[in-house]
Amino acid sequence: MPELPELLYFKQYLDATSLNQPIQAVTVHNIKILNDTSESDLRESLVGRSFVSTLQHGKYLFLQTGDNREVELHFGMTGRPVYYEHEESKPEYPRLVFDFENGGHLAFDCMRMLGEVGLIEDHEEFIRQKGLGPDPITGDISFPRFCELIEDSRGMIKTTLMDQSRIAGIGNECSEEILFQARIHPKTKVRDLTETALRKIYDTMREVVETKAKTVGSPNLIPDHWILSHREDGADCPKCGGEIKRIEVSGRGTYICPNCQEM
DNA sequence: CCTATAGCCTGACGGC
């Protein structure tokens, strides 16, 4: 479930595999993945050009040709970029594939079809149109700014952290982990949070995202004291030994330790 | 204005 940490990883991955190679072909295997573009539009704009840089904002990634054309990638829940050289390494759900002149391929692999690929001219305009808030890593949000972004919410803290129009990139797993480590119940109303609690959430947010980004390639590196390693109803809390519970917050499954995270 | 909720999508899994 790609959130900020995965996006940071995807960016590195694409930078390392897919830049500065002329695009020979674009093949769309399922047009439902396309956002306001077509296979022929993509071909006309991209064939013969290269991706020269990438840019990540929240859960979006942009492949830039340096020529007023950018490919916008959104990974939904099950999407990921896969670069491969041989057919046997082709992923299982390649909804769209770029073929490079050097024989390499970049697939947009997306099992559940909740992702999207679009062709845009300017990512800043795109971000504005989508109404996305700043990215906590690349946007370098200060603590006062963080408070500004969330403090007028009348909803629950977990839902608010996941609101992409306030802060872009925090999803279900990250918000769950942040609140577990900050020892705050996910259903706490934002307006009931103390300054100390807000500070704790802010500090934890950065640490969780950066630590998790390092573990994306190898899930066994997720720290054992994280709730992410214990997402099971009835599991032992790694902090207090109490019982982990599954609750629902705004329709999304959420694991908490009721002992550590009191309302 | 605001927040909460249903639904889209596909495959894994468990119960019968």
Place this chain on the structure above:
DNA sequence: TGCCGTCAGGCTATAG
């Protein structure tokens, strides 16, 4: 053995 309901959570659209 195999069918079928439920769940997963990115988002958007709509209801409240």
